[in-house]
Amino acid sequence: DADVTQTPRNRITKTGKRIMLECSQTKGHDRMYWYRQDPGLGLRLIYYSFDVKDINKGEISDGYSVSRQAQAKFSLSLESAIPNQTALYFCATKGRGSSANDGYTFGSGTRLTVV
Amino acid sequence: QQPVQSPQAVILREGEDAVINCSSSKALYSVHWYRQKHGEAPVFLMILLKGGEQKGHEKISASFNEKKQQSSLYLTASQLSYSGTYFCGTEGGGTSYGKLTFGQGTILTVHP
Numbered sequence: 001d002a003d004v005t006q007t008p009r010n011r012i013t014k015t016g017k018r019i020m021l022e023c024s025q026t027k028g029h030d031r032m033y034w035y036r037q038d039p040g041l042g043l044r045l046i047y048y049s050f051d052v053k054d055i056n057k058g059e060i061s062d063g064y065s066v067s068r069q070a071q072a073k074f075s076l077s078l079e080s081a082i083p084n085q086t087a088l089y090f091c092a093t094k095g096r097g098s099s100a101n102d103g104y105t106f107g108s109g110t111r112l113t114v115v
Numbered sequence: 116q117q118p119v120q121s122p123q124a125v126i127l128r129e130g131e132d133a134v135i136n137c138s139s140s141k142a143l144y145s146v147h148w149y150r151q152k153h154g155e156a157p158v159f160l161m162i163l164l165k166g167g168e169q170k171g172h173e174k175i176s177a178s179f180n181e182k183k184q185q186s187s188l189y190l191t192a193s194q195l196s197y198s199g200t201y202f203c204g205t206e207g208g209g210t211s212y213g214k215l216t217f218g219q220g221t222i223l224t225v226h227p
Binding site (some may be wrong): 040048050058102105106109 | 117147149155156157158159160161162202204213214215216217218219220
């Protein structure tokens with residue numbers, strides 16, 4: 001099984017619908033992140049969480065909300081989806097500390113299309 | 116603010132070398148490098164902490180000049196498997212600690 005699992009892998013939804021993207025991890029990491037990727041723009045941070053009670057907005061949080069249900073689970077919701085939220089969404093995890101091997105572990109991504 | 120990567124794209128033949136640069140307008144605590152193959156998730160290559168160290172990973176190494184707020188990724192004797200998009204992710208101090216801001220990516224294509 002993957003260390004970081006995202007569901008669904010692909011989703012097409014209609015404008016105005018509420019949708020939830022889920023992320024779960026078996027790494028035992030405290031830190032979890034949601035990024036979106038658009039062509040030519042790299043990865044942009046939506047929300048991040050350092051533990052269950054610590055949730056923070058990223059640079060592009062408008063139109064999104066999150067829930068950290070447990071250390072291992074971090075969900076991203078689009079309250080009322082709009083077409084410019086069409087993107088590839090990645091969940092990532094990281095342990096505390098800054099050791100030589102301490103990078104992000106990414107999930108496989110969710111490709112979301114809003115029509 | 117996003118770090119700026121250069122070049123935006125580079126094309127190589129197997130065995131050639133390449134350098135990818137990452138420049139930030141903010142003071143940095145660390146720099147990460149990732150590689151993403153088409154249709155896949157980014158994969159962590161290495162982290163450089165402030166202190167100006169240089170790291171190596173197979174034939175890929177990197178340097179970090181914290182005074183200039185710049186990092187460079189060096190790919191030597193490139194292989195077909197090196198093809199992909201390379202991202203730097205920068206971490207600042209203070210309120211920026213613990214989260215990465217990614218550059219726009221550099222597309223590397225290696226031909227036989």
